[in-house]
Amino acid sequence: MSRTGWPPVIERAAEIVREYETAVTLRQVFYRLVAEELIPNTESAYKRLSALTAKARREGTFPALTDHTRSVERVQTFTSPAEALGALARSYRRDLLEGQPWLPMIVVEKATLIVQVRSWFGDLCVPVGALRGYSSESYERVILDLVTRERDTSTREAVLLYCGDFDPTGEDIPRSFAELTGLELQRVALTPEQVDEYDLPPALGKATDSRAADFMARHGRLVQVELEALSPAVLYDLLAAEVDRIVDVSLTETVREREELEQLQLAEVARRVGWDR
Numbered sequence: 001m002s003r004t005g006w007p008p009v010i011e012r013a014a015e016i017v018r019e020y021e022t023a024v025t026l027r028q029v030f031y032r033l034v035a036e037e038l039i040p041n042t043e044s045a046y047k048r049l050s051a052l053t054a055k056a057r058r059e060g061t062f063p064a065l066t067d068h069t070r071s072v073e074r075v076q077t078f079t080s081p082a083e084a085l086g087a088l089a090r091s092y093r094r095d096l097l098e099g100q101p102w103l104p105m106i107v108v109e110k111a112t113l114i115v116q117v118r119s120w121f122g123d124l125c126v127p128v129g130a131l132r133g134y135s136s137e138s139y140e141r142v143i144l145d146l147v148t149r150e151r152d153t154s155t156r157e158a159v160l161l162y163c164g165d166f167d168p169t170g171e172d173i174p175r176s177f178a179e180l181t182g183l184e185l186q187r188v189a190l191t192p193e194q195v196d197e198y199d200l201p202p203a204l205g206k207a208t209d210s211r212a213a214d215f216m217a218r219h220g221r222l223v224q225v226e227l228e229a230l231s232p233a234v235l236y237d238l239l240a241a242e243v244d245r246i247v248d249v250s251l252t253e254t255v256r257e258r259e260e261l262e263q264l265q266l267a268e269v270a271r272r273v274g275w276d277r
Contacts (some may be wrong), residue, residue: 009033010052010053012038013029013053013062014062016029017062018063020169020232022119023064023066023115024065024066025066027112027228028112031229034226034229035230041136042069048218053065059225069220076091080243080274082270085270086267086270089144089263089269090265091157091260092263092271093125093261096123096256097124097125097126098251098255101155101160102158102247103158104242104246105127107128107129107143107160107162107163108128108162108163108227109165110130110133111130112228113227113228116232118165120239123245126243131177133169134169134173134176140180140181157184160186161239162174162185162236163189164189164190164227165190165224166190166192166200166214166227167205167209167215167223167226168206168209168214168215174187186242188238189230189238190230194230195225200220200230201229205221205222207222
């Protein structure tokens, strides 16, 4: 149960959700509350938080959460060619990283942070992906194909920026990925120094994990700290520093100007066939 009583915990949970400019998952809220030491890092606390926030949402007293595991899919349709051209004019984009010598790609361990990270760097056309733990062969192929295509068509080299949990699995994923693909994942978060700097509360790690002994040998303890416990503002700053180091902003502005001109050209074509913006 909560260490302070559940009503103030739910109130704080609502405040956390409202801090985000993107959709938030229950998992992100849970680990923020754990980091603030308002609830324990236990399955029973997670289930209680889930039940109480669901009840509050149905009553209209708690902001909406998102569930990346459930969605409704529907094919996009148009009422006319003019409407389709108008949609193209609105959505037309150029690759703002066109002409750059390097292409940053952000890789997170779990899918819960995809929407948030994409909201930060998607406008810059930075690819974002989730490994969902150890990557599958098919997903490894997706990333390898992207890296190879960049080398062949644009001569850009991809720089893979990795964010994962501080635990035996999260720390071992870059090694496994490099072994299987030949590609390096550059760890941005979480590091043991960041865990200490931001005072992130650890949970007891799993002694049955085959990587536990090596983890203990390196760090002197067996713990698990979730990436979601890190404040989104801090995670953004960490990633932005790396992206800024890689990307030449003056080149992106040149491409953006060309993009805006071509959007206007498309909008003019759409107007000629009867589209009303």
